[in-house]
Amino acid sequence: MSFRLEHYIRPILYRLSRLLPLLTAAVICLVLTLCQHSKSTYNLGLEQRILSLDTESAVAASDSLDLSDERNAALAAFCRGKSAYENGNPKRATAELKMAESLIDSTELSPLSFGISHYLFYVNYYYGDTRTAQRYADRARHVAAHLKDTLKLYNAITVQAAALLEMNRKREAVDTILRILDYAHALPLRQQARMYNNIGYMFKDSDINVSRLYYEKAIACEPINAAMANLAAIYAHEGRMATADSLWSRAMLTNSNPLRLHILTDMYNTRYEIGDYKGACLAADTIIILKDKMEHERMEHDVAGEQLRFDHKWQQQRDRQHIRSLIFGIVILVLLALLTWLYYFYRRSKMEKALAKEHIMAQALQERIEGLQADIDRATEANSMQADEIRRLREQTEEVGKLNARLQSLKEKQITAYANGRRRFDEISAGSNIGSWHKRDIDDCVEYYELVDRAYMASLDTLYSGLTSKNKLFMILSYIGKSDAEIQHIFGVGPNAIRTLRSRIKAKQT
Numbered sequence: 001m002s003f004r005l006e007h008y009i010r011p012i013l014y015r016l017s018r019l020l021p022l023l024t025a026a027v028i029c030l031v032l033t034l035c036q037h038s039k040s041t042y043n044l045g046l047e048q049r050i051l052s053l054d055t056e057s058a059v060a061a062s063d064s065l066d067l068s069d070e071r072n073a074a075l076a077a078f079c080r081g082k083s084a085y086e087n088g089n090p091k092r093a094t095a096e097l098k099m100a101e102s103l104i105d106s107t108e109l110s111p112l113s114f115g116i117s118h119y120l121f122y123v124n125y126y127y128g129d130t131r132t133a134q135r136y137a138d139r140a141r142h143v144a145a146h147l148k149d150t151l152k153l154y155n156a157i158t159v160q161a162a163a164l165l166e167m168n169r170k171r172e173a174v175d176t177i178l179r180i181l182d183y184a185h186a187l188p189l190r191q192q193a194r195m196y197n198n199i200g201y202m203f204k205d206s207d208i209n210v211s212r213l214y215y216e217k218a219i220a221c222e223p224i225n226a227a228m229a230n231l232a233a234i235y236a237h238e239g240r241m242a243t244a245d246s247l248w249s250r251a252m253l254t255n256s257n258p259l260r261l262h263i264l265t266d267m268y269n270t271r272y273e274i275g276d277y278k279g280a281c282l283a284a285d286t287i288i289i290l291k292d293k294m295e296h297e298r299m300e301h302d303v304a305g306e307q308l309r310f311d312h313k314w315q316q317q318r319d320r321q322h323i324r325s326l327i328f329g330i331v332i333l334v335l336l337a338l339l340t341w342l343y344y345f346y347r348r349s350k351m352e353k354a355l356a357k358e359h360i361m362a363q364a365l366q367e368r369i370e371g372l373q374a375d376i377d378r379a380t381e382a383n384s385m386q387a388d389e390i391r392r393l394r395e396q397t398e399e400v401g402k403l404n405a406r407l408q409s410l411k412e413k414q415i416t417a418y419a420n421g422r423r424r425f426d427e428i429s430a431g432s433n434i435g436s437w438h439k440r441d442i443d444d445c446v447e448y449y450e451l452v453d454r455a456y457m458a459s460l461d462t463l464y465s466g467l468t469s470k471n472k473l474f475m476i477l478s479y480i481g482k483s484d485a486e487i488q489h490i491f492g493v494g495p496n497a498i499r500t501l502r503s504r505i506k507a508k509q510t
Contacts, residue, residue, distance in 0.1 A: 047075055051111050055083045074103035078116055085119055090127045093119065098311070109146040114156075117143060121159045125166070126258060134163040150186040158198055165202070174202045193221035201230055208234060225254040229263045236270040244270070261290050421448025428477065428490050435492045442469045449476050464508045471505050 050061045062076035081096030101116050117140040124133035141156035157180045164173035180195055187195065200214030212234050218227035232247035251263055268283035421444035428434065428445070446469050450457045460467060460475055467475075477487050484498050491497070 047071075047112060050075060050079065051115065055079070055086055059083050070103045074100045074116075075112060077103065078112060078119075082115070082119055085123060090123045094123050094128075097123070109143050111147065111149075111152075114140055114143040114147065114149075114152055118152075118155060118159065121163070125159070125163065130163065130166050134160075134167060137163045150183050151188075151191065154180050154183045154187055154191060154195065158195070161198065161202070170202075177202050189221045190224070193218040193224045193227060196221065197224060197227040197230060200227070204230070204233075223250075225251040225256070226259055229259065229266065232263075233266040233270070236266065239274075241270075241274070257290060257294050261287065261294065264290065417444045418448050418451065420444040421446070425449060425452075428473075429480070431486055431489060433492050434473075434490055439469070442473055446472045446476070453479075463510060464505065465510050466508050467505065471501070471508070474501055474505065 046065075050058050053061060058079040062072075062079040065072040065076055067073045067076060077096045077100035081093045081100060084090070084096060085093035097116055097120050100112075101120065104110075104113060104116075117136045121133050121136040121140060124130070124136060137156065137160040141153070141160050144152035144156040147153075157176055161173045161177040164170075164176060177199055181199070184192055184195060196214045196218035200211045200218065203211040203214070212231065215227050215231040215234070218224060219231065228247040229251035232244040232251065235241075235247065236244035248263055248267055252260060254260060264283050264287045268280050268287060271277070271279040271283060420441065424434075424437065424441050424445040425448055434442070446457075456479060457472075460472060464471075474487065474491075477490065482490070484495065488495060488498055493501075
């Protein structure tokens with residue numbers, strides 16, 4: 001029914017307040033149960049120690065964790081994913097890393113969340129989707145900045161610049177990579193070498209001298225393959241082929257297929273430009289073989305598809321969990337509504353019984369007082385009374401006084417109820433709204449009208465069964481000549497509610 005908000009909510013809140021002890025006990029039990037289920041075996045110090053180990057040791061250590069705890073399970077999945085990536089199995093790495101990502105809070109800023117985002121960048125950068133790689137690079141940098149870890153922040157900025165460069169956003173990539181110069185002094189030599197090589201690569205098309213300077217600084221820190229390959233390309237363009245071939249030969253010892261493809265491409269372009277077509281053909285054949293191999297690996301591993309399948313499966317699990325939670329919530333609400341309904345009828349029945357008991361008690365007291373008063377009158381008329389008769393007369397007189405006091409209390413109570421009922425009846429007769437009434441006000445109004453028209457109220461009890469006080473009030477308003485529009489205003493409802501109420505009353509007709 002379209003009852004006004006105040007009229008509809010207030011009685012419910014009043015009835016629920018009566019159930020407050022029961023609801024409090026239920027909430028306490030629920031909290032205790034959740035606390036029991038959420039008991040965690042997670043150890044932050046242990047996580048940090050495992051993350052500081054080498055990959056294989058970290059996998060072995062994480063296998064001994066209690067995987068019933070989601071955090072431990074996420075840590076173990078990350079270690080397995082990292083190992084799979086380093087062993088050349090990006091599909092398995094993607095599955096494990098996505099599992100780890102799903103088991104931790106998406107807003108968490110921790111070394112574990114950084115590691116997950118960092119390695120998900122790599123699998124997407126080399127085998128998956130560039131835009132997805134960019135998203136994980138941004139996430140890794142955000143976490144690293146929060147952790148204030150120099151090495152992590154360097155790694156995050158590096159991968160972010162690489163993703164920007166892959167998306168042809170070169171200017172942004174250069175601006176990003178130059179920011180890591182502030183961290184050079186705090187980095188290990190190998191990381192410094194990679195940093196200088198990355199900066200030199202950013203300037204290879206704009207300023208070859210700056211690019212050469214950074215490549216040489218990278219090799220001075222540590223002769224990494226990427227820096228040697230990039231410096232070899234510069235020497236080759238300058239015609240120093242012997243030096244370039246020497247550096248390329250050393251750089252080709254790398255295990256990174258993307259780097260080997262980059263070296264072979266530089267070798268092909270250089271030999272083609274100087275007219276060494278035989279060398280260019282050999283380099284081209286090797287490029288074709290390597291590209292076919294990399295494409296086959298990309299299709300075989302299908303990192304993007306693996307992520308989509310995992311995301312779809314995880315979303316289905318979350319949807320099922322939400323549905324279960326929704327069903328549980330609905331069941332709880334239904335049970336609460338049922339308890340409220342039962343308690344309402346229990347209170348109503350109890351009130352009706354108490355009212356009937358008061359009437360019976362008042363009648364019995366009146367009869368007892370009249371009987372005792374008759375005995376006292378008879379004893380008073382007799383001129384001669386014995387001592388025991390005088391004592392009995394005094395006792396009866398005291399009992400009459402007590403009974404009169406009880407009767408007076410009951411009458412005052414009834415008078416108060418009838419006065420409230422008459423006041424409320426006068427209000428609705430004048431067309432006032434009952435939105436602010438309590439349940440007791442409606443009961444008093446109906447009880448008062450029983451004094452006004454006992455015949456009509458008796459006919460309601462005869463013709464209908466199970467009428468509530470509100471049902472009776474509706475029938476009274478109709479009986480005294482109120483129109484549907486006036487009743488709508490009094491009840492604070494719409495025309496549909498009046499039709500519904502009338503049909504429900506009609507259904508209770510015997």
